[in-house]
Amino acid sequence: LSLVYQPQVDLTTSEVVGVEALLRWHHPEKGLIPPSIFIPLAESSGLISSIGQWVIEEACMQCKQWVDLGFHNITIAVNVSPIQFRRSNMVNIVLNALSKSELLGKHLELELTESLFLDHSTDLEHTLVELNKANINFSIDDFGTGYSNLGYLKNSKIKILKIDQSFIQKIQENSQDRAIVVAIIQMARSLNMITIAEGVECDSTLAVIKDLGCDIGQGYFWSPPLSSGELQEFIKENRNLSQYC
Numbered sequence: 001l002s003l004v005y006q007p008q009v010d011l012t013t014s015e016v017v018g019v020e021a022l023l024r025w026h027h028p029e030k031g032l033i034p035p036s037i038f039i040p041l042a043e044s045s046g047l048i049s050s051i052g053q054w055v056i057e058e059a060c061m062q063c064k065q066w067v068d069l070g071f072h073n074i075t076i077a078v079n080v081s082p083i084q085f086r087r088s089n090m091v092n093i094v095l096n097a098l099s100k101s102e103l104l105g106k107h108l109e110l111e112l113t114e115s116l117f118l119d120h121s122t123d124l125e126h127t128l129v130e131l132n133k134a135n136i137n138f139s140i141d142d143f144g145t146g147y148s149n150l151g152y153l154k155n156s157k158i159k160i161l162k163i164d165q166s167f168i169q170k171i172q173e174n175s176q177d178r179a180i181v182v183a184i185i186q187m188a189r190s191l192n193m194i195t196i197a198e199g200v201e202c203d204s205t206l207a208v209i210k211d212l213g214c215d216i217g218q219g220y221f222w223s224p225p226l227s228s229g230e231l232q233e234f235i236k237e238n239r240n241l242s243q244y245c
């Protein structure tokens with residue numbers, strides 16, 4: 001297993017403000033197996049808890065290196081499966097990963113899914129409260145594709161909505177997709193939340209989401225997921241460029 005990293009770019013300053021860690025599995029015979037195949041297998045076999053723990057530890061260690069290299073504002077976003085979130089002791093795992101790596105909590109963002117909020121659990125609220133005390137951020141991944149009861153957005157610990165790529169990719173030709181994105185951005189604003197557009201592939205899409213007031217973008221337009229070395233180079237180059245903008 002290894003991690004690759006995809007940059008997230010501030011749409012006003014063009015600076016890299018975050019990185020999403022994405023898991024890769026290189027099978028010795030079958031080659032690269034996509035996470036859409038192996039994550040569900042790991043979830044049903046129970047392996048997701050130990051894999052998820054490794055991802056959090058590795059991501060924290062990597063982010064600490066970038067902070068030490070001078071990228072002081074960088075955050076690392078880690079995908080957390082709802083099954084992993086419910087079954088493992090997330091508070092211990094995350095706080096240990098932070099202390100082992102000496103990364104400050106403000107650099108870590110946990111990507112949750114809407115389905116996690118399907119049942120009202122005091123355990124979930126307790127976990128969010130404890131992790132929030134360590135300044136860890138929470139985002140909702142694939143926002144708009146899942147659960148339709150939005151009541152959980154009143155939870156002030158959730159600060160970021162990641163607008164699913166299915167709405168972003170057809171935003172120019174499909175007026176319904178566009179209307180949904182407009183509504184998500186307006187709602188996020190009134191709730192004091194940040195929006196990230198996922199799956200931005202071309203400059204015309206970028207122009208639309210910028211115009212609509214989206215905060216951050218992620219997608220092949222800037223870069224595919226990269227190795228840690230490549231990501232480091234990407235941030236350096238991007239810095240030099242944004243100095244001249």
Ligand code: C2E
Binds near residue numbers: 034039055198200
């Ligand atoms: P996701 O969290 O929605 O991640 C975004 C996916 O979109 C990634 O696919 C990324 O490579 C891809 N992507 C990024 N930019 C573009 C773009 O411009 N166009 C298109 N078409 N795709 C783009 P990936 O890496 O194959 O991951 C698929 C899913 O697997 C992720 O979706 C996430 O749900 C899951 N996943 C990946 N890593 C982990 C992990 O460490 N833990 C857990 N629980 N799930 C993970």
Ligand code: CA
Binds near residue numbers: 079
């Ligand atoms: Ca994600």
Ligand code: CA
Binds near residue numbers: 165
């Ligand atoms: Ca997503």
